[in-house]
Amino acid sequence: MTVQDNTIVSINYTLTDDSGSVIDSSEQRDPLSFFFGAGTIIPGLEKALAGKSVGDSLDVVVEPAEAYGEYNDQLVFAVPADRIQDAGGLEVGAQVQAQTADGQTQVLTVKAVSDDDITLDANHPLAGETLHFAVEITDVRQATDEEIAQNGRS
Secondary structure (H helix, E strand, O other), X not given: OEOOOOEEEEEEEEEEOOOOOEEEEXXXXXXXXXXXXXXXXXXXXXHHHOOOEOOOEEEEEEOHHHOOOOOOHHHEEEEEHHHOOXXXXXXXXXXXXXXXXXXXXXXXXXXXXXXXXXXXXXOOOOOOOOEEEEEEEEEEEEOOHHHHHHOOOO
């Protein structure tokens, strides 16, 4: 069976940045399994996997536009420290959660801390990064009717 819409795909992968530093890997873990065609993985990787089969290995380079987007300086902003719970314990690089106007949870990265303000970054931590994946497809199966319904497909 090939990787196509409405299949469950399992992969082993190693994700590195441009310098070759490992960002994430399924090594020492179970393969990553996901519903193909529902946008549950980044678009560039999903496109590269389409039509592949169990046992296929591939190296995929995904540019920011097909991953987590370009870095947007307008998503970096300062908030008065007194508006953030436990602001005194925050350190640069820490991640905090905030609720958006529409009730969604958003993860923000602390960029700077002062007595008065906390500078937060709403960009995804990998925004602006070119991603390098080494992938092996370990399983492909037809999704069940229940899995298809859960993923809003028909």
